[in-house]
Amino acid sequence: MVQADALMNLKFIDEKKQVRVPKHLGRTTIGAADFNGFLKPGEVFFQYTEKLDPKCPSKIVHVGPVAIIRSPMYSLGDLRFVKAVDCEELHNLVDVLIFPTVGGRPIQDQISGGDLDGDEYVVFWDPDLMLPFSQPPAEFVHPEPDESSKVTVNEIQAKFPIFREKYMREDMVGNASNNHAILAELCGYDNEQVVELAAKIDISLLYFKNGIQAKPLVQHEMSAFDPDHMMKDQKPAFSLNNVIGNFHRDCRTIMEEILEVKEQDQSSPVLDPLIEFPGWEEWKNEAQTSLDAFKTQVDVLMLENNLNSIGELGVLQSRIRRWEISSFSMDIMGCLGQC
Known part of the structure; x- marks a missing residue:
């Protein structure tokens, strides 16, 4: 049982590339706006339940530096380090991240163009993961649609199926995101070509809403090789000496060792004598019928x-x-x- 649990957790880390943050050091939540203007620019309010059990009424208002991120992340500026403050007027809001409505560009928009219509944000305050400053947020310019491509309300029902078919044929978010992840790991998120590819992805994400598609990927934006942690057998692979690459190889090594131990273990599980109830054979057929x-x-x-x-x-x-x-x-x- 211990071996099976270890294999399951290792497979989850290896395939999903996710590591759980302790519940006292971070949470996943949705965002909302401070409509009354209590928060200043660069401040957020976050009150969360102490335990995940809904029966526990105890709540904690976190005060201090926090980091906020959302998926997907395409630039270094998508990770924002801000200050969480206590605001008595907002104590009625629990398990929701409150953003300010004053100042310049909203914090949520700086996080890969997020908004407050249900987007999930990860907020954490682990001291080992905090930085004293944030990188400049990405500023992508969205092109305006041509007048000839605009449709009226009366034309939507007739033209939407045509656009839907075109969108399904031309959608490139998945392919572009994979290539962006590979190039960013190799060259860094601040590389000029990586930034240009991120801008294309940003346009592609809005393709279904505004009908404007980004330019196709060029040769240097498409990787002929994949890192080994992506586990794609159809392409040659290479190893990366970064966190994800080390996670992948360490997980594989431990999983192979556990499987080797299981293969060499010839012992059979010992049945608990309390389970061996005298005369159980008499009820075997009836129990099997009930089980079926x-x-x-x-x-x-x-x-x-x-x-x-x-x-x-x-x-x-x-x-x-x-x-x-x-x-x-x-x-x-x-x-x-x-x-």
Whole structure:
């Protein structure tokens, strides 16, 4: 069991390239605006629940330097270091990152063009990851559409399917992002060609909204080789001596050692004597029938609710249970109110 858990965690780190931040050093949250203007430029307000359990009412207002980032990141300026302050007027807002509405360019816009319509931000304050300053934010110029390409409201229904087909054929965000990641790791995010490629990606991200596509990638913007941590067998690979590259090779080494130990281990698991109930054979067929019926019911529930795994079914059941408890509590309060 320990080996299986270790392999699962190593595979997650190796494939997703994600490392969990301790909950007392950072959170993932959505952003909102300080409409009343309590925050000054360069300040944010963040109050979070001490524990992830919704039953725990304890809250913490973080005060001090914080770093904010969102995915995807295409320039060094997308990582912003700002100051979190306490603001009594905003204490009614919990588990949401509050941005100021005064000053020049909004902080959220400096973070790879983010906004406040549901974008997720990662805010953390680990001292080992903090820097005393932020790099200048990227400033990409968005071209205006031609008059000939604009459509009226009455033309949308007829022309949208045509544009949708064109968009699906010409969309290059994925390919451009992969090449940007490779070139940025090799040349650095401040390299002139890397910055130009990031500008193309920024235009491509808005292609579906404004109908303006970026220029195609040129030869020097397309990598003929991929770093080994991308695990693409169709291209030659090379090794990078950076954090992601070292993570990949270390994970692979440990996984291979665990698999080698498992292959050499010829021992069989020892059955707990408490599980070996005397006379269980008499109920074997009945237990198997009940198990098969249970599996059938689970399959039906997954099919009816469009679920892909038993884990999703468990989450759905937990949410329904919480809703039932909440509804029961509301009914009780309603009855007490009528008394």
